[in-house]
Amino acid sequence: MKQSSHRPPQAAHKAQRASRKPQRQEPEAKPRPTGAVAARTRLGDRWHSWLGHHREMAVEALRRFFAAPLASGMTALVIAIALALPAALQLGLLNFQRAVAGWDGQPQISVFLHKDARDTAVQSFAGELRADPAVTEVTYISPEEALREFQQASGLGDALAGLGANPLPAVLLVRPRDTASDRLEALASQLRDSALTDAVVLDMAWVQRLAQLTELGRRLSAGLALLLALGVLLVVVNTIRLHIESRREEILVVKLVGGTDAFVRRPFLYSGLCYGVAGGLLAWLLVSGGAALLSGPVSALASSYDSGYALRGPGFSYLLALTGGAALLGLLGAWVAVARHIKAIEPR
């Protein structure tokens, strides 16, 4: 019998309700003599309370997440694995592209000449090519030069010396001006038509193949990412559905005391967000861990090729993209779950 013994708690309800919804409550807006003025819910108060409820629900969602760490952790890990796979693939592609970045510069056409082609004919052919506007540079490698180079690079000098005759043909290295693939093909076929030519190798071919392979990988990873994102969505939908089921009683009571759908939805949306963020962070940790494990062997491999290449790990941008994307997926999944299931829980 303290603060309210002199004043019935419900005495001010008319005045207070009238202030909340004047358009509907006009007929009963007559204030009671004992009305408590402070009992009104002012707009500012309601705004603060709305913010407060958001904050409360966010904290509550975190509390619930950590209240069952094993279950939450497993759900988050499922999300993390599903997201880490495409992220790792994407990162791998990125690193691969970086590693081969030096290779896709100027394409080069190697023209292997007939072994019995006379030197003068070869020289005049080279001169013709130099005059061709489609060609920027022609390098002549005589059979002797080719042999020297090969001996140095391969270390098979003695074996080659044993052969007696030089087995290597003369080669013209042609740098085309235009690197569009159809022009290259046209130039290559023109070179092939020459009587002196034995074979033409378009170095571009495997650069193109590499590019196509990279593109293939990119599409594969995008498709995989799409599928796995759908998987993440379903995991979240199912998890939130279970949450909703387990809090059925509470939802019913909240609806009966005048809770709006938005009020009922809020804690579940925050839970979905929690799963998403946790899954995203874990995914980033997984990818980082994987990159850290691989970076040693990769740099060893690179240094054996005399390259200073180092594996690039998932940086801050991956952290942002993974947690942001996963948070969105979590929120979306929770939204799908509440849209489907909270409507179904109505007092009967």
Added chain:
Amino acid sequence: MITFDSVNKRYESGQDALVRVSLDIGRGDMVFLTGHSGAGKSTLLKLLTAIERPTRGSILVAGQNLGRLRNGQIPYYRRNLGIVFQNHQLLFDRNVFDNVALPLSVAGCSKREVGRRVRAALDKVGLLHKEKQNPIVLSGGEQQRVGIARAVVNKPAILVADEPTGNLDPQLSAEIMQLFADFNAVGVTVMVASHDLELIARMKRRVLTLQAGQLIYDGVPGREAVIP
């Protein structure tokens, strides 16, 4: 305050739960709703709390036509009602204070205001000293009083109770009824559905009796004549 105008309610199963029910309950009245189970008491309360909609006829509560209420308006309508359930519907994952505070946090009250009003409501039902306890450790009568505190904490104009004394012994039942009478005394319109005829008779209030979906009695009875 509450007006039913030839209200029919037919469920999808084809069962007629209410047939041409007309009644008028003034502001500040206290009425008892009685009848056998299946007579339509629950249906009438469900219509009043906007859980169900009438098939025909209109229901006016404080000037609002419940048949025309949009789904989005229902929560706001319910905030003007205090509802007490037979099984009290308390949540056992939180303490007494938080249970009673639920309608206020739903309506968006400030923290300070919530504390003040919850304590006032708990004080009214005599459970102020138990605010920190979990309702699961309270007795049946105490749980019901927590339910009543939750129903009145938002200072509703109308208090609706469905068999509030269903599981209680006679003395506790009388106490609970007295509590409703106290709220009525300060101007709250009270409607109590009950089949405890003895208790109803002792209260000497207006009684509505339903039978097979029809209103067959409306008046202040003597002890014998509640149900013919």
